[in-house]
Amino acid sequence: MPVYSDVVMEHFMHPRNVGEIENPDGIGEEGNPVCGDMMTFYIKVNDNRLEDVKFKTFGCGAAIAVSSMVSEMAKGKTIEEVLKITPQSVADMLQGLPKNKFHCSNLGAQALHKAIEDYQSKQKAGGKS
């Protein structure tokens, strides 16, 4: 399997933070079955920090590694810090992704940002303080 970097392979074989959070503060979904990759991120926010991040991913080796890496990059960070995570910064942390997989499998940052949007809209709607 020479197409993936060692870091991608390591995260694929041992993904971090797989699962769901019960009563999450935000949920973000990205991708669709046509392109072959779907990610759902769950976040728990405390004092403006992502106290917990979990994900579920349907997809190729790259998609699973991306999800795992994003969850590690985001856990414990402030919302402002997490919003700075980009597909490029995720790919860099993974020591690169195959060129043709950069867009389709690299949806982790977007899915996580959607979870934050979900959290923020719930906040505005006068949900949890």
Place this chain on the structure above:
Amino acid sequence: MKKVYLDNTSTTAILPEVRDAMLPFLGEYFGNPSCIHEWGDAPREALEVAREQAAKLIGGASEEIVFTGSGTESNNFAIKGLAMANQKKGKHIVVSAIEHFSVLNSCKTLEKMGFKYTTVPVDKFGTVNSEDVRKAIREDTILVSIMHANNEVGTIQPIKEIGKITKEKGIILHTDAVATAGTIPVDVKDLGVDALSLAANMFYGPKGVGALWLKRGVRILPLLDGGVQEGGRRAGTENVAGIVGLGKAAEIALSQMPARIAKVSVLRDRLLNNLPEKVSHVIITGDSVKRLPGHASFCVEFIEGESMLMLLNSQGVAVTSGSACTSRALLASHVLLAMGLPHEIAQSSLLFGLSIQNTLEDVDYVLEVMPPIVERLRQMSPLYAKFLKQKKGG
């Protein structure tokens, strides 16, 4: 770690006897078969022996065989060459929706040059209905090309029935027999075809060599212009060692065919019968009866093919998948989509190609390592989580 190669639809392993037959042509018999001096003699004679062996495999005559560089080249040659040579009669071609890309993309190229083509659908088992072929034929149809068996789902097509229709209408029939020639009995007269493609690496021969059988009297325009190799139909110095390998592999395939079919069928049936029992929500793709003997294909719901393939590889098992992520074009299998499967199921395809080198232990090893791999990926899958919630709720 145990190593189990089950990707024989990508390529089979070269038999030692085949390799031994090839080696002299990579050594002392290096001469160019077109040369009239002594160095040309052995390679030239070897080409004709191989031509005879290839022809025998499919019930044709040796002068009807044109050696090519692959099954893909044979298909390109057939589609483009037959269309170009017969365009005065018309410019319409009929193919099926599940043809190999070497056929479908050849049609697309011809479309840019003013040809038209109709794609005939398949049913949920991946079978072409010969009546659909009949309906697709127009006044200006010059060529029908339907594969003998599909490489992704193993379904064997009713070529003989289609052959009766094309014969009645006086239209050329080509069949892509890359998945069948050397694997199951193929007889060009019995099938009623006018052209047939085959590739050596599908029956324990080398890669990079194929052949197009072309019925005597059928006109074709060469793809490669140059010298008069292959009777002027395929110019370029021949891949002598490869062709010798094709011939030897064809000879052995013909003599061992019943025994091979008996052996791989047992392995295939063990996989087809047991995998859906060991793993829930597994769909067998293709037809259960009209199926290639060494072909077992599945969709494992809720998970994606490439990740399955990678985890199987980490357990020493080589397979292939029709998922978007495993294709370089990043598109889900056009074959599975044509059979009516939704994208998320097509993404979960897994394809086992069994060979005569495989054993029952190999199959049992796969049956042992598959359940935890599937479970692991399903635990990660949002589709599986949704399925479980729906099940609980309803």
